[in-house]
Amino acid sequence: DGGITQSPKYLFRKEGQNVTLSCEQNLNHDAMYWYRQDPGQGLRLIYYSQIVNDFQKGDIAEGYSVSREKKESFPLTVTSAQKNPTAFYLCASTPVAGEGQETQYFGPGTRLLVL
Amino acid sequence: AQSVTQLGSHVSVSEGALVLLRCNYSSSVPPYLFWYVQYPNQGLQLLLKYTSAATLVKGINGFEAEFKKSETSFHLTKPSAHMSDAAEYFCAVSQGGKLIFGQGTELSVKP
Numbered sequence: 001d002g003g004i005t006q007s008p009k010y011l012f013r014k015e016g017q018n019v020t021l022s023c024e025q026n027l028n029h030d031a032m033y034w035y036r037q038d039p040g041q042g043l044r045l046i047y048y049s050q051i052v053n054d055f056q057k058g059d060i061a062e063g064y065s066v067s068r069e070k071k072e073s074f075p076l077t078v079t080s081a082q083k084n085p086t087a088f089y090l091c092a093s094t095p096v097a098g099e100g101q102e103t104q105y106f107g108p109g110t111r112l113l114v115l
Numbered sequence: 116a117q118s119v120t121q122l123g124s125h126v127s128v129s130e131g132a133l134v135l136l137r138c139n140y141s142s143s144v145p146p147y148l149f150w151y152v153q154y155p156n157q158g159l160q161l162l163l164k165y166t167s168a169a170t171l172v173k174g175i176n177g178f179e180a181e182f183k184k185s186e187t188s189f190h191l192t193k194p195s196a197h198m199s200d201a202a203e204y205f206c207a208v209s210q211g212g213k214l215i216f217g218q219g220t221e222l223s224v225k226p
Contacts (some may be wrong), residue, residue, distance in 0.1 A: 004158075031212065040124060042205060042216040043159075050212070058213070090158055097212060101147045101166040104214055106158035 002027045004107035006091050011112045013078065013085060021076045021110045023091035031097040032074035033104065036060060037088040046089075049074055050097030078112065086114050117142045117210045121217035129225045134178075134193040136220045138206030141187065147209035148189045150180055153219075154202045162204075165189060176200070196224045 004025045013019045023032065031050045035043040045058030049068040063082025068074055074093075078085045088111050092104040122137040140146055147166050151159040163174025170182045176199075180191045189206060201224045207214040 006158075033213070040218060042218045043214075044216075045213060048213060088156075092159075094212075099212060101164070101209065102212075103149070103161050103164060104159075106151075106160070108158045109156070111156070 004091060004093055004105060006089075006107040006110050008110060009108070011110055012115050013112060014115050016080045018077055018079050019112070021078070021089055021091075021112070023074045023076065023107060025072055025074075025091075025093045025105075025107075027093060027095070027105065028071070029093035029095050029105070030071070031094045032068070033092040033094075034058075034064075034066065034074070034076045035090045035092065037090060037109075043090065046076065085112050087112060117146070117208050117215050119206050119208050119215055119217035121204075121206050121220050123220055124218060125221045125223070127223040127225060128196045130198055131195050134191070134196045134200065134222065136191040136204050136206075136222065138180075138189045138191065138217060139187055140189065140206075140208045142208060145184075148180075148182065149207040149209070149214065150174065150178070150189075150191050151205045151207065152176075152202050153205065159205065162191070196222075198224050198226065200224055 007022045033048040034046040047066040049055035065077045091107040094102040118141045120139045149164045150162040163172045165182045173179045206217040
């Protein structure tokens with residue numbers, strides 16, 4: 001079955017630690033996205049990538065980093081510079097980059113908690 | 116910049132009653148609009164989308180939404196609520212291939 005997988009489902013971060021959230025898709029989609037979800041704030045865009053080896057900052061990129069070395073993978077690293085990382089993180093992809101009418105397909109999410 | 120406003124962070128209806136979730140957008144050009152549903156601790160699932168083909172859009176699970184340009188609205192409705200409709204609903208507008216989301220509306224369904 002085609003889809004988007006995110007791992008782990010739950011992740012715990014200690015003070016000063018960097019952690020990496022995995023996002024993989026086998027849909028052959030060009031564009032991939034990372035969102036952060038906090039209660040009552042909807043989804044906010046962290047980073048997005050429209051093509052391999054290229055990515056752009058979203059609205060809340062500070063304290064996060066990404067890479068896009070392969071079309072199917074878009075990992076997100078939450079660095080120690082992100083002082084309030086506790087949130088639900090969602091990865092999404094869309095078939096064609098830049099086409100506004102394209103549906104974004106979402107993974108099941110990773111919940112990040114701070115110890 | 117485009118924005119989306121969902122009126123009411125929490126809506127409660129009785130089973131069998133009409134569901135109405137409100138969404139207003141700001142856009143200087145004809146928008147692409149989306150409604151997504153999220154069940155607890157899960158990702159988002161597309162309910163329906165407006166891409167200018169027809170103003171009344173039908174989606175999954177009996178939901179539909181009407182695009183009203185004069186009111187800059189894209190409200191989501193369902194004639195008869197079911198217990199399984201309890202979830203959080205997000206309206207979104209497309210901007211440069213990215214989605215701008217509203218704050219979400221949590222729908223509760225009472226038996």
